[in-house]
Amino acid sequence: MRSATTETDMAKPFASSADMAPKTESFEILADGVYALTAEGDPNVGAIEGEDFLVCFEARATPAAARDWLARLREHCSKPVKYLVLTHYHAVRVLGASAFDAEHIVASSMTRGLIEERGQEDWASEYGRMPRLFKEPDGITGLTWPTRIFDDNVTIELGGDRGRIELQFCGRGHTAGDIIAWHGKSRTMFAGDLVEAEAALYTGDAFHFDWATGTLDKVKSYRAENIVGGRGAIARGLPATDAAIEQTRAFLNGMIAHVGAAHRRGGTLREAFEATHAALSPQFGRWPIFEHCLPFDVQRLWDEYDGIDWPRIWTMERDREVWAQLQD
Numbered sequence: 001m002r003s004a005t006t007e008t009d010m011a012k013p014f015a016s017s018a019d020m021a022p023k024t025e026s027f028e029i030l031a032d033g034v035y036a037l038t039a040e041g042d043p044n045v046g047a048i049e050g051e052d053f054l055v056c057f058e059a060r061a062t063p064a065a066a067r068d069w070l071a072r073l074r075e076h077c078s079k080p081v082k083y084l085v086l087t088h089y090h091a092v093r094v095l096g097a098s099a100f101d102a103e104h105i106v107a108s109s110m111t112r113g114l115i116e117e118r119g120q121e122d123w124a125s126e127y128g129r130m131p132r133l134f135k136e137p138d139g140i141t142g143l144t145w146p147t148r149i150f151d152d153n154v155t156i157e158l159g160g161d162r163g164r165i166e167l168q169f170c171g172r173g174h175t176a177g178d179i180i181a182w183h184g185k186s187r188t189m190f191a192g193d194l195v196e197a198e199a200a201l202y203t204g205d206a207f208h209f210d211w212a213t214g215t216l217d218k219v220k221s222y223r224a225e226n227i228v229g230g231r232g233a234i235a236r237g238l239p240a241t242d243a244a245i246e247q248t249r250a251f252l253n254g255m256i257a258h259v260g261a262a263h264r265r266g267g268t269l270r271e272a273f274e275a276t277h278a279a280l281s282p283q284f285g286r287w288p289i290f291e292h293c294l295p296f297d298v299q300r301l302w303d304e305y306d307g308i309d310w311p312r313i314w315t316m317e318r319d320r321e322v323w324a325q326l327q328d
């Protein structure tokens with residue numbers, strides 16, 4: 001039951017717009033020349049050393065935020081960044097790209113298409129949802145465009161005895177164009193937002209049914225010893241990497257069960273949201289950005305049940321409409 005008294009006081013702040021508390025960052029060395037930085041549920045980044053160069057994964061939301069990460073990385077390695085790999089198109093992971101001075105910016109061809117189609121809207125939407133990540137937003141030089149694209153997979157030879165990095169499209173998931181990066185020598189995977197370790201999933205642009213089945217099966221088939229997911233702690237050791245994948249799948253399957261049930265019985269979007277929120281809160285409610293993500297997640301899955309295959313574009317206006325419909 002809702003109290004009639006303080007509607008304004010009870011309304012949740014939009015998305016993460018009120019979350020301005022800085023996070024503690026953890027720099028980790030996973031193997032010789034394999035680095036990652038996590039930040040209590042903020043987007044993770046990483047890097048792998050080649051013999052003469054660095055490969056960096058994800059670019060953060062702004063060049064200033066990227067420079068903070070690079071300063072930490074430069075305490076361990078001074079090689080130039082030859083490749084900046086983007087696992088997908090979301091603004092908080094790509095708009096800092098100019099700070100890397102990378103020779104090549106690598107992404108899937110589908111990711112390039114999504115930047116073309118909705119990059120500008122996504123920038124505005126994500127800035128509104130999570131302003132804290134956009135340190136010195138005026139420093140963004142424009143949309144980030146990949147300079148090298150591929151459809152299914154591509155290999156980066158690291159030189160010396162450092163092995164290689166395989167970039168692989170595993171199926172539609174968090175977006176239509178996510179890729180993972182696999183370093184077989186250290187059995188490390190940078191999974192982008194396809195896997196989250198104890199952080200809520202953002203599925204507003206996702207393909208829930210593909211992601212929860214074939215895509216995660218393919219990710220799991222690598223038997224990674226380390227998984228750097230999109231957010232949350234690094235999973236280390238096979239039991240932990242399997243757990244991170246299965247937590248991700250459980251979140252998706254929980255949404256599929258409860259949104260699906262509401263849709264089948266002819267319920268409303270709001271009923272689907274409330275049932276899903278109640279069902280997922282005990283297991284996932286304390287994870288970072290759960291409250292932020294769930295309205296957008298439920299809306300997208302509802303669309304999938306309505307037969308809308310291609311995710312609708314989020315704009316600042318549509319963000320606020322969905323939020324007001326479900327959270328106020």
Ligand SMILES: [Zn+2]
Nearest residue numbers: 088090174193
């Ligand atoms: Zn994402």
